[in-house]
């Protein structure tokens with residue numbers, strides 16, 4: 001875990017979902033694989049053909065010195081609009097098959113929610129975010145959920161960050177973005193003035209109550 005930036009006393013913590021609130025490499029790989037397979041069928045080029053096109057687009061962006069972009073935007077460049085991306089993900093992902101209740105996560109978020117409002121901001125559709133939080137047994141801790149279909153513009157675009165702050169009723173500077181990818185979850189957050197914490201997976205999220213208690217011991221009652 002690395003605290004990249006926090007200034008002042010934040011009011012809300014904005015969590016990424018995949019590889020942040022759970023660690024499951026098989027599920028992460030499945031999520032991309034199943035979409036690439038679907039893309040291959042749509043384009044009539046097969047799974048390997050679709051994989052090659054995605055790799056080609058990523059290589060073009062890298063060669064042009066452009067930063068990371070979302071899988072949704074790469075799909076859009078190949079003719080699959082965001083609405084269709086959202087529909088495919090809703091059809092293909094069933095979080096309860098991959099995720100289970102996490103008592104340690106529940107305890108950590110319960111402690112954090114005493115001092116901070118918690119939001120989920122994911123590049124998955126909001127429905128998939130809802131189902132994931134339900135499967136993990138932590139849905140009740142989150143007052144705001146922003147998914148891909150809320151802005152049709154995935155992280156690292158600024159729109160989902162701005163919308164999350166707006167729905168929290170807070171200035172971005174009062175929010176801390178917490179995620180596993182610097183370029184996607186943190187850099188755009190800091191551009192808007194949010195704080196940023198890089199995690200390696202859910203094991204780091206378990207440690208956040210301690211981290212925040214150490215930062216601000218007087219505000220805690222437990």
Ligand SMILES: [Mg+2]
Nearest residue numbers: 016018019180
């Ligand atoms: Mg992630």
